[in-house]
Amino acid sequence: MNIGFIGFGNMAKTIANGLINEEVTQKERVFFSTRTKESRQKTEKEWGITGVESNQAVIDSADVIILAMKPHQFDEVLQPLTIPKEKLVISVAAGVTSTKLEEHLSKNQYFRVMPNLNAQVQASMTAIVENKEVDSRQKEVVETLFSAIGEVVFIPEEQLSVFIALAGSSPAIVFLMIDTLARSAVKYGMSKDTATKIAAQAVLGSGKTVHESATSPWDLIDQVSSPGGITVEAILNLMQSGFSGSLIQAVDKMVEKDNKLSNN
């Protein structure tokens, strides 16, 4: 399957890397375009894949086209293109609604998909927005592509804003938490590298425990918090200083921003 990317920044590179590593496609079958020649040439040199000179050339070369530009670039990019109806188009952009995509694409040829940066390690949590107009073969293609880079869930479009907060953007929050935990240990003399590895493994294990245990996170907090012990000091301190409130506000801000982008 030839896969084309329009826009080849952080997200597109992450997806392409996952698809090549998982042998869903081969380097020779990946094509991309960027805004600037410099970025295209640099990526070609570093990645050994084919950059093409125009966005139309991506459409012409690929069976599946992944739109991975910034949301505000969509109209400008899609307007001049001729996209045959048999090509499957996947948009990974936040804030570019189905209604917006249908200004440029047929109802039965596209999916909105929201992966996350953890696709780098085949651990994305990806949402595919349900589209009842596409056929089962296209659905299978999109599911196969994104299952290669992690977990996949089908959701209605109304839930995408909150999904972005929960999974598309949340890696940044978790990275902030890992970095802050590690930095706090540096204060006590541990090296940043060691502290980061330790904090990352603790976070990785905690996610795995939640996944694999029938116990809720709330009950797991109690299991770690020995009576009169150390953990409960932190939990109560975080509760007093508004940790949960800050996270709730952060989710609200992300949903608000996605709605704002979607209404533009």
Ligand SMILES: NC(=O)C1=CN([C@@H]2O[C@H](COP(=O)(O)OP(=O)(O)OC[C@H]3O[C@@H](n4cnc5c(N)ncnc54)[C@H](OP(=O)(O)O)[C@@H]3O)[C@@H](O)[C@H]2O)C=CC1
């Ligand atoms: N980063 C993430 O974790 C996630 C991002 N997304 C979505 O992915 C999309 C891309 O985000 P991200 O990768 O972070 O952004 P980047 O800024 O890293 O990449 C954007 C890419 O688009 C290219 N581009 C801009 N204008 C054009 C154009 N006219 N024609 C062709 N290519 C163009 C840029 O080219 P050049 O290099 O020359 O500037 C660049 O390669 C966004 O819509 C975002 O919502 C979704 C999930 C997670």
Ligand SMILES: O=C(O)[C@@H]1CCC=N1
């Ligand atoms: O920050 C953004 O807009 C994109 C969407 C999800 C992750 N990155």
